[in-house]
Amino acid sequence: MSENLISMEAKNLTKAYRRGAEEITAVNSVSLEINKGEFVSIIGPSGSGKTTLVNLLGCLDNPTAGELYLGGRSIFGKGKRLSERDLTKIRRETFGYIFQNFYLIPTLTVMENVILPLTFYRKPNTEHEAEKLLNLLGIEHRKDHLPGQISGGEMQRVAIARAMVNMPEILLADEPTGNLDTKRSVEIVEVLRVLNRNVGLTIIMVTHNQELARYADRMFEMKDGQLCEIEVPTGNTVTRAASQRLS
């Protein structure tokens, strides 16, 4: 595959840290390539290192060793270590993040939460994205509500809209359904799938739920800090109703 189609490339990415006298290698020499517009899921048991890996891929942390390239540009590697400021710049230009706990600001309305990133950084041509996203995610009627007044599923949709408002190239979702029931979980993953299909967004989703992981184009399994690609079971696609609602 030509380089300009590669969204992200990791080579021997390693993260080790000390806990007392013991050295723990949370991510052990992981290499992977993710193409633009791919939906990738990473599964694995608790403590397998999947969140640490996604933090490295999302430039939330510096690796101990290895290299990371974003769109062909070297981010980490060969002794290169970025300051918090440089990491912030890369993050805001490239990534959108969603987390298990949503992390919405409780004092701001749904709309204010969605447009919050624009207070700090605004990509060109993103003026009307917030309205469109709320509409796309089916929460426009909740835009003046506070997070405490909406359901968990709606909160995660708000978090997705916030992550998308600056039109990121890659969306990182760390256990996005961890706090939701099965029905809402499926809805959220379907939303991600549609965003991936319709907007061409690259998505890396970490989950411990194998059923949800099957929505991705490619699946990886993390075990003891090592990553291996596994086959995506067939017979799982976005429901027609969800696709129609969101497209």
Next chain:
Amino acid sequence: MITKFQIAYKNLLRKRVRSLLTLMGIAVSAWVLVSLLGFNQGYETSLNKDIDNMGFQLMVMAKGCPYEAATMMLKGGTGLKYMDESIMKDVAKEPEVEKITPILMSAVFDANKGESGGIAGYFGVEPKSFAEMKPFLKFRQGGWFTDTNSYEAVMGYEAAELEQREVGDEILMPEKNVKFKVVGILNRTGTQDDGTIFVPLKTTQKIFNRPNEITTIGIKLKKGVNSAPLEEKLYQLPDVQIVSLAQVKDTIMKLISTAQVMVLSIATIAILIAIVGVINTILTSVWERFQEIGILKTVGAMPWDIFKLIWIETVILCTTGGVIGVILALILSRITDMVMRAVLPYAPSGGLVLIDFKLILITLVGIVCIGLLSGIYPAWRAGRIRPLEAIRGEAAR
């Protein structure tokens, strides 16, 4: 788009009681500070006005305690000392002197004054020289008495109000049981003159059995004359002392400065407590929002953005608290005036607390600067929060 100000403001509303208490701490400090600074300038202004309204710059008095004498001139009192009026000739011949006027101060106990009686001041004056010395005294009714031997009186504004007298009425001097006919009532001056009753000098000498005696000679100096050489010369006269009103002012200001230092110390402590309160409130709020701040960083906020956000919260608290404090000081300035007047040994007759626009501006700018300073540490700590630590909930406190 949502501004940093809106984010900061909404966050302060999250913990309303805590924000309100911090706000009140700042407001009380600002109130104390404005009232104190207002008192500083108000007291001096009123004292200057009192002294200027005496019309003369030097007083010659019989030997005794100069502070007592000065206080007596300003406030009225007992324990008077007398000198022979012939001394006036010696004073008048000095080249630095423009005008002089003799005064015989007398005080009588008036059982009807106040709740349990009080001292009523009767000043025996020579109408011509006294009026020349105080050309700013204007009459509401009538005018000066013309005969220095008559039983006529001119009443200060408040004295007339208190006694409910009009021109043509009679007043009775307590203790002496002597009746005077009111021939003039002065306009309000805002000085001690308002509470004084002026009677002819000769009559006063007769009533109090002090023939040819006076208590004070008021001296108005020629323009631009230095009073020091004259004071030295006058000190050569037997059994007199010279009281310079500039010195009186200095002495009173020195006495008052002790009270000012005390109040200033209290204000400083109040401000320090308010600063600690602000730092505590903002720092607690930063730790409570540890994860939120980390998330702000993941959505694109730079350390400086977070710093500004937290700083704005501090400035909102301090500015609002400062404005409330200034409003409190303005509303309660009369009460402050009354409290100060009750506490101080001597208070001039004008307003003791003078709060003007310049003072308000200085206080607000000062409080905002203090707010900015006290916000630096919490804002800096917030700016240093790393998103990964925040998401993991590992607060490096």
